[in-house]
Amino acid sequence: MTRPLRVAVVGSGPAGVYASDALMKSSTDVEVDLFEKMPAPFGLIRYGVAPDHPRIKGIIKALHRVMDKPQLRLFSNVEFGKDITLEEMKDLYDAVIFATGAVGDRALPVPGADMPEHFGAGEFVGFYDGNPLFERSWDLSAESVAVIGVGNVGLDVSRILAKTGEELHVTEIPDNVYEALKTNKATEVHVFGRRGPAQAKFTPLELKELDYSPNVEVIVNPEDIEYDSSSEIARRESKITDQVCTILENYAIREPKNAPHKLYIHFFESPVEILGEEGPDGVQHITGLRTQRMEYDGAGGVRPTGKTTDWNVGAVYSAVGYRSDALPGIPFDEVKHVISNVGGRVIDSETTGDEDAQAITGLYTTGWVRRGPVGLIGNTKGDANEAVANLLADAAEGKKFSPSKPELAAVDELLRAKGVDFLDWDGWHALDAAEHAAGEAEGRERKKYVEWADMVAHSKGAQG
Template sequence: MTKLRLAIVGAGPAGIYAADILLKEQRPFDVSIDLFEHLPAPYGLVRYGVAPDHPRIKGVITALREVLDRGDIRIFGNVRYGVDITLDDLKKHYNAVIFATGAIRDADLDIPGIDAQGSYGAADFVSWFDGHPDVPRTWPLEAASVAVVGVGNVALDVSRILAKHAIDLLPTEVPGNVYEILEASPVTDVHVFGRRGPAQVKFTPLELRELGELRDVDMVVYDEDFDYDEASLAAIASNKQVKVIDRVLQEWRTRPAANGAAGPASRRLHLHFWAKPVEVTTDAAGRVASLVYERTRPDGQGGVVGTGELREVPIGQLYRAVGYFGSPLPGVPFDDRHGVIPNHEGQVLEPDSNEIVPGVYATGWIKRGPVGLIGHTKSDAMETVRHLVGDQASWWQPEDPSDEAIPALLAERGVRWTDLEGWHRLDEHEIALGAPHERARIKVVPRDEMISISRGE
């Protein structure tokens, strides 16, 4: 019986689900799977891209943990694809590879002044407050008034963390250095800008409701944004999720702080719809001073057009949350325009000829772009695995497919890799750190410390 030796690059949900689906698939061959992850710990954006006050979403980790803890998948953490292990290495030791590297960079927002001092990508801020080991320990929270551009879930995560009182994060796994900086934050007003209307937002009702539950934070919406056109009314009538979002926003319109009136809270979170950012102005020192936006209106076809009316909101910092973008991988075709690996249902394609690249597959955000939730990730993986199983005739023929080859190769190169047992050590260590403080865990942030704990050094 033929045996498939498979490498998966990326140990987030996309990579783990692909491994799980393949192992459960009916197939005429055995399978052994090795997961490679550049971080010392698994779970990708579930660990480093979800706000610490979202334990319900982080519950996804429980399902991922069950897959890994079965013991039929090996993990090699702290291994950088393209540096510690290459595509040629994978061809020498495996029959195929699935890339599940996600999308971690911020998409661009091409307006004048966007690169001013005090203007940041939301992904960088999320990585900081989630304790990502490869970002600085500090963050310059120095402004009372802050702008967030975007109306997706990441934009609301960023807005919520900026507006929320730090002490209300203490029961979560927020890292100690993050708590200290948030506790000293001078932020009083967070302004969120979306170029379309309330019925076209991309966030979910759960995310929106959570904003309204923040302690000592007034939600500010503006009546002028709720003059719905026929398309918006139709969306509210036909889509349950849009209907719930509208109901929440309409309730906020009845609160004392509606339309910017003085409310009882010490902090305010403003939602500006029909607002297209056109320029970030700066002060004499080159720092963010304001956001200029153009009022928009619906075009009758689901889009917007500008009205020509410009408005300006004084701010001291800006966060763009207009989407994530994938990063190219050495030796693998890449679509620079869309930030994905070019593919047909997960089979990687040569960009010029559209011919299938034998043995190379993609799944998750690096396959289809940074959209969709966990359910989409599973269906993505099923599609990719189906092709992998059917492509047996074009698999690579490795020189040395032995289980011992990869540990020997990494040891020879001086790579301090971490394994599943090491993740269990780190997991238990973080939970133990949080226990005396009645916290879920206290996340270990420095990479070297994560590695040392994982390896029992």
């Protein structure tokens, strides 16, 4: 009797869940095991979306429907390469899909970036989203801060910095985050982009949401509302780009709102240096940010004008992109910070564009660790569908592992024998219920548990 195709998916964020869904929707009889390093599933949706975005968190409901299917099992609190190795997976599965996402920050290549008040946006997101791998406290003593980068992550960071702690207490933020945000001294937030309005990577709704708070006034300099021919073409070809430009234009021409906190969006300003002075502790501390004015170059890009401006800020957050981390034994492109692949098939090269590279039997990748941190949910689904289609085509041709222990029970037996304290789908439901109960006690929908041990303990409440 032919057994089901056994596939392991590493990473339970949207990319991993969509890949699992694509496998289960195929005409192939499959069994999927979803492995997650954290005690809780959902990756970016749990730990990368701002807490005042409940609309986006609704995606979890759709992910739940996928993970409730009987062909899918969850093994959380299990780290690939440590708790279970690739060689061990080859004994258990026909193929493995890597969907580990991107949580690290890309470096900001300017002098002064090593000062203690310079933070990667991902660090701050990890803090306010209660990721147990990130800091528990945060220095929010700067009255004026800079955010470098005009994408949605930059908007999230700016909005959290501009809002009051009380405004955010109604969300699911943990107690330690609320206590830190109550001390936030920031009354000015400056967001910087090196190109023009039509090149901003905002989405319209997120840009509008900046102004919803009665405590925040969004300000755009009318002189920054400028378009070249390439920008005009971009507006005509993209409804989203046109909407973003229209919203920015409205911010630039409206009457003052007179809110206590100001959020400035600056275009054509490229950071060249983070300024600092030596403090009493003998360490250099941030005193400002120097930017250089840019202008259109007539060829669709921008060029420096030579004019610089020093901005009086006490902290700098760089939202210049996330990067993925390499996985043990998996070829990784250190320039693009992605798993080396072609069409989601992992290749035996450290350069993704290597024309002579060969696909490695049984290994696939999808999501941000496949193509970098760009695109929206729709792109993630498309990646998953392509990777799964290639996996199924390869498997049909016999290009897969030859597992010696393909039985379902073998995975549990291996992890228990190694002393791995793994959690399952019932465990997530127990943690989910505990967080909802903690939130409801304070009149909120949910309150996250941030300590790893607490998450594991609440998950085990349903497991005995």
